[in-house]
Amino acid sequence: MSELRINLTKGISLFKYNKKAFIGFIIILFYVLMAIFGRYIVPLSLESNFSERYLAPSLKHPFGTDYFGIDIFAQIVNGARTVIGLSMTSSFFAVLIGTILGILRGYLTGKIGQLVDAIISIFLVIPSFPALLIMAAIFADSNLNMVQISLIVALWLWAPLAKQVSAQVMSIKSKEFIEASKMLNMPLYYIVFKDIFPLVAPYILVNFAMQLKGAMEFTIGLMFLGLAKFDSTHWGIMLNYALYQAGALYTPRAFHYPFFIILNIILLIYGGIIFAQGLEETFNPKLRGHE
């Protein structure tokens, strides 16, 4: 338990000496706040106003307007909700599946361990994005909600994490204090949750941040292809509109439309990447002197 506490205090003081993690955290926090409060501050009106079609960015419309004369900034702010929601839930599920199967694989020996290992290897080899597209296509007409879509996305994200976690667990389980717990006849859940879990916990946190990149790419890709639709302001769907709606491809002055969507996608993913890098630099056992 003390290990976990050390990790937590490290986590809090981490921002003091890791700039990357700090900046990444601020970027993610910014979008999370946008997702939670954005729609109250910047209300979205989806009423078409053709006299304001494809207006360039101005004070009134910071990101300009789209084909229907709707403010793009308001759409981005309101879309953050589903973008953040989907990618966070997908990452969460991916980390959950990956951690459970990874610990199982690392700790168990014998037939069950081999079975889990086989499952992990199969998911590692099958190309995830095409597989995800097929599943999404099959379920596309059945109006999935956010949790269901996240589960489908997570199904194709968890495998690399499970493999890494199992490697970590395998190196931990031969340590003396585990042997001691075993000799004291501690139950399995105690060994897994009190002895092993605190040691892999920072690792899992780093991976949650890393999964965000994959989760965002996957969900935005799905939305872009129109395979999951429940919010027209999701950035993936906006990007689709920017490209294909009403001859946008032949309208050079509409460039600001895709540009601002792309800018926000990249900034959010970048935030996730440097947050993960910063965390890793802080928690990496090699740099920290774990033994």
Add this chain to the structure above:
Amino acid sequence: MKFILNRLIYLLFVLFIAISGIFFLINKMPGDPAYGLAVSISQQRNMDINKALEIAHQMMGIDTGEPLFIRYVKFLNQFIRGNIGYSTYYQTTVNEIVAKSLPWTLLVVFISILISFIIGVYLGAFSAQKRGRAVDISISFVSSIIQAIPPFVLAVLILFVGAIKLRIIPLGGAYPVDMEPSLSMDFIISVIKHAIGPIVAISIPQIAVWTLAMRGNTPQIMEEDYIRFAMIRGVKDSTIARKYIRNNAILPLVASLAIAFGYMLGGNTLVESIFNYPGIGFYFGKAIALRDYGLLTGLFSLIVVGVIIATFLAEIIYSLIDPRVKVK
């Protein structure tokens, strides 16, 4: 030899699982996979939907009276003979679609990987050499930003800037419709012009990946005993940097190269769709949009086969580079 055989059997097993998985996933779905084809037949020939459904089943080789398991065995049998399915939308075999689309995908993937690998390795090695200096910091910074750009998002940007604003690249296709494929200079130039969008969209994020991988690999190698020994022997610094460090840092990347190649076969669905570039990914995207499950199954199987061959090659390369792998 035993190691190679073991891996081969294992990967064939994974292939079997993947193909079976997709077969059952599609066939256990609610609805009839032949329904889409039946609708288009009944509209074209103005006939009853039930009769069209019957024709559709015949065309796709589905006997609805047959139990699922028999159909599965038939599917596997056809697959082993190299017949990977029938496209209901294009009304032709998937093999034929693969034959006309695979060359374009291979062209784009091959050039992209070559360009990005060479540039990435050089940038990474250079960056590692200047570790901590301004050049290194800016290379890492730019690489990690580029890493954050999904290829298809970059594709949208390139399409807008290149094809719509500046009008220097075409809006789609692999070559102009009014041109006959030939070995003439004009044709080759227009093929390159059409391929440039997808190539740039795929290469730029890849360059960042290789740069960071190479930069990350290098310090580990600098710690090796043979580097220290070479220094003690008085080998010139530049020789150590080039021959000892760079060459050894590239080795592990070569195996990743094979894997990257495999995954790119299917990973470019969005990029090829955005550029309307008629490769495997483009038809995969079409199959998804049209719910053409025959084409979908066939192309997915092909992609899995590609990935498995690539993984197998990578494992052989790994075992050649690092004999310790075999023991495990």
